Amino acid sequence: MIPAALIEALAEARHVCVLTGAGVSAESGVPTFRDAQDGLWADYNPLELATREGFSRDPALVWRWYRWRRELVAGVVPNAGHTALAELAGMLPRLTLVTQNVDGLHQRAGSADVIEFHGNLFVDRCFDCGRPGDAADEELPRCEACGGLLRPGVVWFGEAIPSDAIDRAFAAAADCEMFLSIGTSALVYPAAGLIDIARENGAVCAEINPDPTEQAASVHFAVAGESGRVLPELLGLLAS
């Protein structure tokens, strides 16, 4: 059930900022990092697969893990939640979409200018010099510029969020009149801090999540439900 007051706030907002997490891609069948470690990769420690140290120790192993995840994500499609968010941008004066997901499904659904907090699974860059590269299918791809090893362009444990993403996201959170936190446990900082900034600056805050999070008590509206169901419904109400 979506409260009428939430739709009113959305209709009146000059700028809406949206933060999404793994839950938005759940209905597409993208396994979360934790889920993905069941089965084939159950014996591997995440710190071996998604840290600079792990990559330095065994880059071929890390590349096998990321190629496996790439294939998984390439084989799924955006769901109704992704599509609704892309459409919502066209219905509002301004929408800033910040995601913690690396799967690129928002872009495939038609969202533009997505701020990716944790990078992108399908982009490569050099481990040494940071320049972009294209790993293709080589087991140990090398940077054309410096000869260093290429690595997946995601943010690993212990690494900083790209400063450009941080700056743009925090500026949007401070400026928006409505903040939507969707499909994220909203526990991992600094992404989780965006909602605090928005609230402190007077934005109306809402979360959409089938399992209310720790933020549920402090947002104005906590809508319990899957994003693939709630977001299309929200769009329908906004349009009517």
Ligand code: APR
């Ligand atoms: N619709 C909306 N939300 C959903 C759905 C759904 N269909 N299914 C699950 N959820 C919710 C869960 O209830 C949970 O609160 O999505 C949330 C997913 O939480 P996490 O797995 O913690 O994902 P996220 O918040 O994106 O984690 C942040 O932590 O693991 C690291 O780097 C990783 O980007 C990730 C970051």
